[in-house]
Amino acid sequence: MTQNVTVVMGQIDPIVGDISGNVDLIIEAAIRAKNESQADIIVFPEMTITGYPPEDLLLRDGLYPQINQALNRICEAVTDIVCVVGYPMMDELGERFNMAAWIEEGLIQASYMKQNLPNYSVFDEQRYFTAGHHPCVVEFNGIKFGILICEDIWKITPSTQARDAGADIILNLNASPFSEEKHQDRIATLQRRVDEIKKPIIYVNQVGAQDDLVFDGGSFAMCADGEVCVQAPEFKSELTAVKLVKQADSVVILEGQKSKLFEGEARIYEALKMGVKSYVQKNGFPGVILGLSGGIDSALTLAIAVDALGADNVEAVMMPFRYTAEISKEDAAQQAKTMGVKYQSIPIESMYSAFEVALAASFEGTETDLTEENLQARIRGTLLMAISNKAGKMVLATSNKSEVAVGYSTLYGDMVGGFSPLKDVPKTLVYRLAEYRNTLSECIPNRVITRPPSAELRPDQVDQDSLPDYDVLDTIVKQYVRLDKSPAEIVALGFDEEDVRKVIRLIDRSEYKRRQSAPGIKITQRAFGRDRRYPITSHYSE
Template sequence: MKIALCQLNFKIADFEGNSSKIISAINEAKLKDADLAVFSELAICGYPPLDMLENKDFIDRCIESIQKIAEHCFEIAAIIGTPIINKNEFGKKLFNSAVFIENGEIKSFHNKSLLPSYDVFDEYRYFEPNNKWQIIKYKNEKIALTICEDLWVEQPVENSYTKQKLYTCSPMNELMKFSPSLIINIASSPFSINHSESRKKVLCENAKQYNIPLLYVNQMGANTELVFDGGSMFINADGKVFNELKYFEEDFKVIETNSSNNNIPEIELSNNEKIYKALILGISDYFKKTGFKKAVLGLSGGIDSALVLVLAAKALGYQNVHALLMPSRYSSQHSVTDALMLTSKLNVSYDLVSIETCFSSFESSLIPIFNGKQPDITEENIQARVRGTLLMAYSNKFGNILLNTSNKSEAAVGYGTLYGDMAGGLSVIGDLYKTQVYELSNYINSHGEIIPRNIIIKEPSAELRPNQKDSDSLPDYKILDKILFAYIEQKTPLNEIVEMGFEKQIVEKVIKLVNSNEYKRFQTPPVLRVSSKSFGFGRRMPLVAKY
């Protein structure tokens, strides 16, 4: 059988746009004599629709769109992800479903059984798990149709206690009772570092375990903080990847399930290349899908803002990015020079606005209130908030979205100012530790120097007081980031982190900083997710707690 893998970028709730893409792909599949066109999980409405699923008119439009698409399914069948109403008396009101369309009619619905409710996933909030199984008999194939998590039953999840299986039910074991000849899995599986390898491993193990070829179609594109990397594929019964679609791009490919011509080399990307592509896609889609076209950011001459400027210029085009350079009495001349050199290399427009007048005015106004108290972090935060005010003023006046330039290390320990350098509409590198910021910057420069070398090699500093260095307040980033990774991503207890070779006093300080700054992270902009545990929707901690 000839099957079209339709890896597309869908916008949440854009029923007209999504339907148009699906119909176009079906027509292209017809031209290539495909028997079946397969689309990703919840393709009709985009993933994740979140609480939009609670609106009846939203569900009605999903069904109406499916019916409209069915009119184009003659001489070809289609599998499309959609939410449907649960007509049973008990349970949640919806199923996460895949519809099979043939000869212009909806022939069957195949509902998702395993509903992830961890990290960024909260599907059990909306959907009822399936407990009835059926296969699709089409052409000469008996198709076991599954949805994303349905194939992840055997995968253990690490936590602080042990490893355990997530689910007690195996959809594939149930479907095997019907003797299927082909597994199809449609998904909306978001990107994170190393996840594409884990995903491929799970898919290959399923194909090999059940000795059945497996066809996988994933969503691509970004919706708010989640980036979907695509990477759809066809795997033979031996568990070998025979054909793999592009990562971080829309793609379309027709494969023959019984042909040896499918044997095409797998796609290999380095971690830095994946992160680079993911962040560019995340920025680009955030702007396209919200209707904004231009960005502004504060360019300090430091590595964080330099990296964000490079990524933004690549994602949006240099003509759509504007930089504000806002030196103070504590800014070094080389910071200004480095920032200007970068704008020149990227051909990005900029304004240079000293914050001295505004800062001095605040100082004068606060003299009678502060009543002789010595300068401290208060004055440092005022500088950051003056810069934040100038950036938001530019954003309001010209309609540019402010890109936040804070990294994950800073966000973790609270090394940032609320309503100052933590302001923004989108946090671009908020899921990259400082050491990863350096790695990605060096990766970018490995293709030709863009970020001035001095920005990369100089000691990091917020430049909010004389001779300030990040190391005055924080451990060396190489140490800090390892502790943070162990505590945040791996959920490793304090005593075990110490046993890894770190000083107990440093570990205690870092963990205390992480726990006490939850209130700051609660107020940050959405963070583009590239790790297995980013700050935001996937990490929900109480603000009021005794840690």
Template sequence: MSVSIALIQAAFTVGNIDANLARIAALYQVAVIAKADLVVFSEMNVTGYPPEDLILNAAFQQSAMQALEQCARMTSGGPAMLIGSLWCEEEIVFNAIFLLQDGRVAARQEKHHLPNDGVFDERRYFTPGAMPEPLLWRGMKLGLLVCEDMWFADVSAHLKHAGAELLIAMNASPFETGKPDARERAAISRVQETGLALLYVNQIGGQDELVFDGGSFVLGRQADICARLHVFREDMEFVRLQNEGAGWSPLAGTVQPRLGDTEMIYRAMMLGLRDFVLRNGFAGVVIGMSGGIDSALAAALASDALGAAHVRSVMMPSPITSDDSVEDATDCAQRLGIRIDTVPIDLGMQAFGAMLETVFDGPVSDLAFGDNQTRLRAGILLAISSKENLLLLNTGNKSEMAVGYTTPYGDMCGHFAVLKDAYKTTVFALAAWRNLHGEVIPPRILSKPPSAELYEGQTDQDTLPPYALLDAVLHQLVECRLGVDEVAAQGFSLSLVRRVNELLHVAEYKRRQAPPGVKISSMSFGRDRRYPITNGWQVMERNRVRHPGAAE
């Protein structure tokens, strides 16, 4: 006996239920033509995931419930379908999976484990379902796992005890470094515990700060990998399963190779940026080119994600800007094939400085002088953005955002920050990786000392530790959530750790005003890490930790 199950790894847009229905119908028809017996989609694919407070909207709930009926009608005379959506019972809402067949909703299963940490807050919206029972389809007992349910042993163990013959995990699992391996390890554990084959389906696409990477896979009863789908692109796999009396076993399919971490991060950034631009109706992006590595990498990502014709760059030199920076910015833009305009800001700086002198007690400080430059540049970029309907792409990185080495309403401006969750050392690694596939970033940009060029002779390391050291300390403080003494015990200077920690906490108010950006780590700035701005846990000497490029 054998069956064919189609695993559909696709992108769905949060809130655009009509478009999602059309996508489901189109992909379902492909499965019909391929003579699949069952078509499996990802978690909450009808509504898109995560719908957040849309779930609290009664009209949205009603639309989702109506869409469920439309999906059910698709199965009249065709294969069965497993889809994900919300289910409402009076004032109670569930995250659920539905078995659709013969034109009707044949069965429903609610998600049991609701994630409520990091970027997830499902308990705000959903009620946990009871421990699930297997769903009967064609005489086969399907054990369904709704995303988080796969990460716990109890659900699959209960399903096995209740007679499940096959595990199917429907997911909306966002990317972060190391997550694809972690998913497969969790799935392997469930297979080893139950002796059941497991089909894992994940969605793809960018949704605000989250990027869903796909990477769906199939495990045999011995936890062997039978199939693995592409990452960061839509894909489909038709899994043939046979049962010769010993249980259901998948036949070998296509196994896509795993990618290295750096390439995974680069692709996540590309997909996150592309979908943010397209789904929010922008015609392309505009980016300020400085001749430095951050703007060069951001421009490369934008060009790769959207095409060079949809990327516009602007070089805005001041009297402080070096000739090398102008040359490097122009060289990078030409290598990428993107438009670059030059708009000197000398006159604006003079006018702004003259206005400030009337209210300053004495000459304009280096700090104010430097910040005036970045705010003038932001104004120019915002004007172009507004006129041309271009997304203003912020180029700041995680190291700068962590310690407040940024200027509010200046270099912090933007609609989206593609490098927001990448430390400076990661930026260098990404740039080097990209150049291996075509040298689009001039070598001098990779080799020269990083500088904001806000005053004569400035480099980042005038006020910050070397980035390799800074990023190592920040990783311990942010991702690992260690205290100062714990980090110092690992061999770092106590005074250095204290200073970095102070900078980190003082900059909280700045990070709250930063644009959204692609999440690639386990602890991005945003919903992963929620520190209060007004915080008396550690007394900060605010004046002592200020530095150029970090204005109030």
């Protein structure tokens, strides 16, 4: 006898801690799935009720009565479609679990405890949760569904447990953050699982962003032969139907929607847009302001901000000084006009002179050095923060990962801001993203991309006065930060030992700056911040 079941992948964007709002999203999505797709089952991401990651909110006892109320609301409101939803639970002994509930006909008919608790990179689940040990398989309309949560699918045991308990298909609830190569890794991992268990898998992922993490969605259904039969879009909340047919002893996923995925720089650009949009809007800011210098970093940041928030919600400020080139002023003004943002120019010469007078006695007998360069940056930072305070708009910092790595930025100067979109974007990638953005519509003046980069803090300054070429710098940073290679191993790759030692020395001694920097969007497999936790005070060397 042939059995048919329609499962909807509920790829939604919850907000951490907004339990009531998240339940509204869940109920609304369940009703839509039933009405629009005649769905039998809707599957939501990992810990949808709280949003992910809730971090130390999980340590608050007051959280769990609210979760129980949320589950009751869902049970009362969703009775004509099965709802599979993720949430945290605390038992009577005070142990916490990462859970999934199977809600059918107004009752929690089954629940599953996540078994594999990731404790690497940005994940701290062993800080909060106790691991489960048992499979959960639920029969519906003749099909047996095994439930797994996120990391469980990356290990063999939970999926084989579910298969051995009779599962015909796996439902996998995820809150899997974006990185450059993550989606390909997911596909490859699930292909290994289906090859091992010979069962199809439905992979439902969260979408949106939370602080530094972007969740790209991209939910999909994989047939037992390893082919992706249904593909939801990336970077978009959407309900995507997956039609199942049980024939004899196997479940077949019918071919369905196959959304085109982004590739290369386009994927990264979409992640940066989503990160900015979510951070600004979820934190209630009416818009953003940034310093537009005529350089590549601020130019790309402006483009991302406008694409994420709309031109009416973005303001740019040029703050020229005696070393600011005319082409920088022209290019900044041109881009602001092209992108339709509010723009003003505030020269800082008079303010700098006032500081010189005030500091004359303190600086007497000393040579001009980095102090004067940093003073320029700090004046600009103060102006941006003043406008921010007055207008209520958040300042976007514009530093890139290459600068963040080696401390090529000024505390309380160009580092000021509430959010840093390019914090995990190496300088070489900044250029590629700028070129990509101009393929959509030309908004970044070409000479901003082609001229040598400069902070313009002294006459004829270029970045390479102080740093190796960015191709070299970014590769050394990647080898040391992301891959944990030793200096000797990096030199063995063909890099100049002096360059390697200099860059590593700068990385190590700049940790104190990074601790004081604004949060920024994680796009690589290892970003600075909670993804890479190094001591500020350290005498370690290799």
